[in-house]
Every structure is written in C-alpha cells, then in structure tokens.
Amino acid sequence: MTLFQPLPLGDVVLRNRIAVSPMCEYSAVDGVPNDWHLVHLGSRAVGGAALVLTEATSVSPEGRISPADTGLWNEVQTAAWARIVEFVRGQGAVAGVQLAHAGRKASTDLPWLGGKPLDAAHGGWTPVAPSALAFADGHAVPQALDRAGLTKVVDDFRAAALRAKAAGFGVIEIHAAHGYLLHEFLSPLSNRREDGYGGSLENRARLLREVVAAVREVWPRPAPLLVRVSATDWAEGGWDIDECVELARWLKHDGVDLIDTSSGGLVPHAKVPVEPGYQVPFAARIRREAGIATGAVGLITGAAQAEAILARGEADLVLFARELLRDPYFPRRAAAELGAAIEAPPQYRRAW
Numbered sequence: 138m139t140l141f142q143p144l145p146l147g148d149v150v151l152r153n154r155i156a157v158s159p160m161c162e163y164s165a166v167d168g169v170p171n172d173w174h175l176v177h178l179g180s181r182a183v184g185g186a187a188l189v190l191t192e193a194t195s196v197s198p199e200g201r202i203s204p205a206d207t208g209l210w211n212e213v214q215t216a217a218w219a220r221i222v223e224f225v226r227g228q229g230a231v232a233g234v235q236l237a238h239a240g241r242k243a244s245t246d247l248p249w250l251g252g253k254p255l256d257a258a259h260g261g262w263t264p265v266a267p268s269a270l271a272f273a274d275g276h277a278v279p280q281a282l283d284r285a286g287l288t289k290v291v292d293d294f295r296a297a298a299l300r301a302k303a304a305g306f307g308v309i310e311i312h313a314a315h316g317y318l319l320h321e322f323l324s325p326l327s328n329r330r331e332d333g334y335g336g337s338l339e340n341r342a343r344l345l346r347e348v349v350a351a352v353r354e355v356w357p358r359p360a361p362l363l364v365r366v367s368a369t370d371w372a373e374g375g376w377d378i379d380e381c382v383e384l385a386r387w388l389k390h391d392g393v394d395l396i397d398t399s400s401g402g403l404v405p406h407a408k409v410p411v412e413p414g415y416q417v418p419f420a421a422r423i424r425r426e427a428g429i430a431t432g433a434v435g436l437i438t439g440a441a442q443a444e445a446i447l448a449r450g451e452a453d454l455v456l457f458a459r460e461l462l463r464d465p466y467f468p469r470r471a472a473a474e475l476g477a478a479i480e481a482p483p484q485y486r487r488a489w
Contacts, residue, residue, distance in 0.1 A: 147360055469481070
C-alpha cells in the first residue's frame with residue numbers, strides 16, 4: 138500500500154504519506170504558542186502522522202487573522218516553537234511551519250465569538266492588501282500596499298524563515314491560499330493594481346515568487362519548501378486551475394518541492410461544490426501537468442479513500458484536518474485497516 142510508504146521530500150524522509158493539515162487554533166497570546174499547541178501538535182505526532190504542520194503562523198503582527206494567531210516575528214515565539222518542534226521530532230514525525238500573512242482578512246475576532254472584523258477599540262488594526270477592496274460587507278477597507286509595504290512583506294517572510302530554521306523546523310510551507318495576502322495578489326478579483334504586481338498572470342504572481350526566492354535565500358535546498366495554493370476561487374472572473382498549473386510550473390523552477398492543493402476562500406459568495414475529495418482533481422492535474430509533487434486535502438476522511446488517491450497517482454501526500462481533530466490516532470487506525478505495520482511509542486505498545 139502507498140499510504141504507509143516513506144516519502145522523500147528534500148533532505149527529509151516522511152515515514153508515511155499522512156500529514157496534519159494546518160488548522161488555526163486561535164489560542165496564542167502575542168503570537169506565542171503555548172501548552173495547547175504543544176498538546177495539539179504533539180498528540181498528532183504520537184498518533185503516527187509523518188508531517189505535522191503548524192497553523193497559519195504570521196510573519197508579522199499585522200499579518201494575523203486574529204489577535205490569537207501564532208507568529209514567528211520575534212525570538213520569544215521562536216523559543217516557544219523550538220520546544221514544540223523538539224517534542225514532535227522526538228515522536229518520529231517531521232515538524233513543519235506554515236508561514237502566512239492574512240492580508241485583507243486580518244483583524245477579526247475568534248471564530249467561536251463570531252469572527253467579525255475588529256476595530257482599533259477592540260484590539261484590531263488596519264489590514265493591508267494588493268488593492269483597497271474589502272473582503273466583504275462590514276470588513277475594513279484595507280490599505281493598498283506601496284513599494285515599501287511590498288518590500289516589508291518579503292523581508293518579513295525571509296526573517297520568519299530564518300527563525301523557523303533556528304526553531305528546528307524541518308519543513309516550511311508558504312501560505313498562498315484561502316483568500317489571504319499572497320492569494321489576494323494572484324486573483325484578479327482582489328488585485329486591481331496597475332503596476333508590476335497587477336494585470337498579467339506574471340505580474341500577479343510576482344509577490345509570491347519574490348517571497349519564495351527570499352525564503353530560499355535562508356532556507357536553501359535541499360530543505361523542503363511547500364506552497365499551499367487555492368486552485369480556484371470558485372467564482373466567475375477569478376483565479377482558476379489553468380493559471381494555477383502555470384504558477385506551479387514557475388514555482389517548481391523557483392525551488393518549491395510540493396504544492397499543497399486547496400481551493401476557495403477569496404470571496405464570501407463563492408459556490409463551492411463540497412463533497413468527499415472534491416479538491417483532489419486539482420492536485421492530480423497540477424501533479425500531471427506541472428510535473429511537481431502535490432498534496433491532496435479536503436474532506437478526505439478514510440484510509441481506503443486516501444490510499445486510492447495515492448494509488449491512482451493523483452497526489453504524493455494526503456493532508457488530513459477534521460479527521461485528525463476527531464481522532465489524533467487516525468494514522469494508527471488507518472494502518473490497522475490497511476494491514477500496515479506502524480510503530481507505537483513504547484509507552485503505548487501494550488495497546489497495539
């Protein structure tokens with residue numbers, strides 16, 4: 138079976154093809170991860186996942202989705218992450234960090250408190266974006282980034298990558314999906330710029346490619362670099378799979394090892410045909426046409442389903458989110474179902 142075969146990725150080897158998809162926990166203070174994050178990520182490593190990715194971890198204070206997001210813009214955060222990374226590695230998993238900037242979707246409240254935009258009086262700030270277009274009614278009109286602002290974004294990603302290296306992470310993923318800043322530059326629905334960062338696909342992809350280049354300066358090959366993309370906006374006139382395939386070709390040339398393939402998130406009115414595995418065809422097409430490894434994600438909940446995706450050559454890695462929230466030990470259950478051998482920590486071997 139393929140699901141439990143090792144996956145070489147740059148200078149690391151994942152023990153199987155199961156990854157923990159980035160899932161925001163909205164539980165940090167001043168961007169610092171804490172015991173919640175240690176238990177959340179650590180238990181998935183104990184559970185048998187091969188790659189444990191952090192939630193969207195902001196490269197700057199203004200890049201957070203909410204005031205409770207994790208960050209990697211100072212040394213206090215770096216030290217806190219190092220503790221978590223050490224535990225994850227000790228369980229035989231690879232720790233990865235997803236570096237992110239929320240763009241115009243920044244400065245919102247916690248989801249379980251309604252997720253509404255926050256103003257300055259309630260701990261919020263002015264978001265930034267490619268263009269002065271609000272995400273939705275009731276959201277702040279963001280400040281369009283000028284040349285200095287663009288330079289700061291690139292520099293922030295570079296500095297965060299350096300801190301990720303210092304914390305001991307084995308993988309970096311750049312978040313360019315779900316309507317956050319780098320995705321906002323890619324989509325013509327949110328990018329109305331008339332300079333070198335707007336208009337053509339080449340221009341709209343410029344900031345992401347500059348970020349990738351800056352990260353690669355301090356995170357050189359063979360250290361694994363992933364990019365999460367939304368393959369489509371699910372909206373007329375928006376970013377689509379044809380442009381995404383071309384982008385993937387460029388990213389492969391730029392030194393990206395794997396495209397983590399999701400979709401949507403840019404506009405609130407998108408009509409998404411949600412069903413089990415609905416995003417897998419995007420991962421398959423990018424893998425086939427761009428010649429780059431891909432990760433599949435999105436309502437993948439079972440061992441047989443994941444095995445079939447890999448066996449058909451539609452992806453190289455399967456990322457699980459909700460299923461791993463429901464059961465941190467899903468990889469062990471999947472191994473038993475598929476008849477694979479998977480080592481348990483010595484403390485737990487009596488149960489396996």
